[in-house]
Amino acid sequence: MPRARGEGVMRLHEFQAKSLLAGHGIDVPEGRVALTPEDASAIARDLGGEGFAVKAQIRSGGRGKAGAVRIVRTPDEVATTARLLLGQAFVTSQTGPDGAKAHSVLVERAVTAPRSLYLSLSIDAARAETVLLAGAEGGEDIEERVHAGEMRLERLHLTSDQEIKDDEALALGLRLSLSGTQLREFASLLQRLTSAFSSLDATLIEINPLMLTRDRTFVAADAKIIIDDNALFRQPELAALREEQEDNxxxxxxxxxxxxxxxxxxxxxxxxxxxxxxxxxxxxxxxxxxxxxxxxxxxxxxxxxxxxxxxxxxxxxxxxxxxxxxxxxxxxxxxxxxxxxxxxxxxxxxxxxxxxxxxxxxxxxxxxxxxxxxxxxxxxxxxxxxxxxxxxxxxxxxxxxx
The missing domain is CATH 3.40.50.261 (Succinyl-CoA synthetase domains)
Structure with a gap:
């Protein structure tokens, strides 16, 4: 949905984005990055259980349609899937015709939930404001569904200090048909998310889907973060995440x-x-x-x-x-x-x-x-x-x- 604007942005991989979000108190699925099929299988065994998500790590949206995200049942299937994904170039609407090659995969315990939402923070340069977008449904093709009138995104312009007020957060949650403990947890999540956006010098944080699990907790099943390159002088730990070999x-x-x-x-x-x-x-x-x-x-x-x-x-x-x-x-x-x-x-x-x-x-x-x-x-x-x-x-x- 929202897009990075202008010169000087650093796009993070999903596993990097999730690590940063987890550091700000936002729940993410348990998982780790693998560079080989053997590592992927070992990670799945350490995670335990049945049901794993294997995700090619490329800096692009639309990975699901490109076949870069697979759900499998066993560690052996994780290894087989990783072998298919690693080294493959995936073409999405955001990569151009040559695609982007996956050098690593993220192996996670699969998350199942009865409901998912959409959530993003971005910069509206015309108004010099931070904009929060939220949708009552998550998943792929958000933009097409909005344009087709199949769903609506709630919009909230934040104040100059990029903080969201409690009453604004609660009112937004109500418009998304949340109630009770779900509503209070959602308001708390928004506070943590806006704090992360500001402290990371981000130009975009997008969580899609944001899973609402059966125990009424919110989990960022997928995440995208884009950092303002011009702010890296005060973000040395983020500058270290840059991997020149995987740039476009x-x-x-x-x-x-x-x-x-x-x-x-x-x-x-x-x-x-x-x-x-x-x-x-x-x-x-x-x-x-x-x-x-x-x-x-x-x-x-x-x-x-x-x-x-x-x-x-x-x-x-x-x-x-x-x-x-x-x-x-x-x-x-x-x-x-x-x-x-x-x-x-x-x-x-x-x-x-x-x-x-x-x-x-x-x-x-x-x-x-x-x-x-x-x-x-x-x-x-x-x-x-x-x-x-x-x-x-x-x-x-x-x-x-x-």
């Missing part, structure tokens, strides 16, 4: 291509030169009710081939339906370098998407000539807002085509 391959290569690139889960590819301009472009698309597929800042040292690699990341992503190019040519990065990069990428990939451009500064007119030379039919807009709204509209139109 495209993001890693982009760094060597003079691009600051972060993949997101929207359908509008963004290209800008300059971190400030890139963030402003991101905010414009959000304000126009669009969903950015990425953040991209082209450094002044990037060549046309470097830029072509960045455009290729967008063109090779099947989720991207339109591209927004917002460029101000400077002395070291003229607009025609960006135009050449798009032309090269389109020829290499063979894919053409509705591309909205806003050009200003050095060689802007020559860039328009280069677009035409490459056969790139771009939609030229005079300002940032009209460019952003047009890119959002093009993505919407493309999404309605069969």
């Amino acid at each position: 391959e495209g993001e890693r290569v982009a760094q060597n291509r003079q691009l600051n690139y972060i993949q997101m889960d929207g359908d509008i590819g963004l290209v800008a030169n300059g971190a400030g301009l890139g963030l402003a472009t991101l905010d414009m698309v959000h304000a126009a009710n669009g969903r950015p597929a990425n953040f991209m800042d082209i450094r002044t040292t990037a060549t046309s081939l470097d830029v072509a690699y960045g455009f290729s990341l967008l063109l090779n992503n099947p989720a991207v339906r339109s591209i927004l190019v917002n460029v101000h040519g400077g002395g070291m990065q003229p607009c025609d370098t960006i135009a050449d990069g798009l032309g090269i990428a389109m020829r290499r990939t063979g894919r053409r998407l509705p591309t909205v451009v806003r050009l200003a500064g050095n060689n802007a007119e020559y860039a328009r000539f280069r677009f035409a030379n490459f056969g790139c039919r771009v939609i030229d807009r005079p300002d940032m807002w009209s460019a952003a709204t047009r890119a959002v509209e093009e993505a919407r139109i493309a999404g309605t085509r069969p």
Whole structure:
């Protein structure tokens, strides 16, 4: 549901997120991480009982649909399942076409419960507030179910100190049809969750599903946490969780291509030169009710081939339906370098998407000539807002085509 915004975020694995939540008094299933099938089987034997969840650890939602989460009965089945999951690349709506490879699995005692809920905390940048979303049902396809009118998410904007008042927590629980001890425990859970969000410098904490067990306790069956990268200087223990070998391959290569690139889960590819301009472009698309597929800042040292690699990341992503190019040519990065990069990428990939451009500064007119030379039919807009709204509209139109 809520998405990480902008540059500089660190996505945690599920097992890391759960460890942090447990440290703030939030119940999570008993389990441990395994790197081999033998370790996975041994963990299951230590846990005991029958019924285990084996989960490939990749930093992406939608793992269930991709087959990255399996429920099995015995330690032997845990080993067999781990052998299938480890080393496999899973493609979800958030990974791009190459998917994300699982280097570890989380083995947990399976949790059964008569009811599950949805819960998340995120940052509303437009209002500079923390937003709490809660749903009376949890599980996959939350966003699609909300858009289809099949379920409703309750929304609560928190105060500047990111604390939730007791009466607000209780009122929210009532709207979710909780009562008695369930209601009091839910209010307490929200207090612990908002405390964790603040102390961790998080931009997103999402618990889905939040299981309500038969003994009326809440258990975070799955969890996602995203940390503000800019706050890691005061979070050394979180900085240590970063595992460069498992970062998105495209993001890693982009760094060597003079691009600051972060993949997101929207359908509008963004290209800008300059971190400030890139963030402003991101905010414009959000304000126009669009969903950015990425953040991209082209450094002044990037060549046309470097830029072509960045455009290729967008063109090779099947989720991207339109591209927004917002460029101000400077002395070291003229607009025609960006135009050449798009032309090269389109020829290499063979894919053409509705591309909205806003050009200003050095060689802007020559860039328009280069677009035409490459056969790139771009939609030229005079300002940032009209460019952003047009890119959002093009993505919407493309999404309605069969």
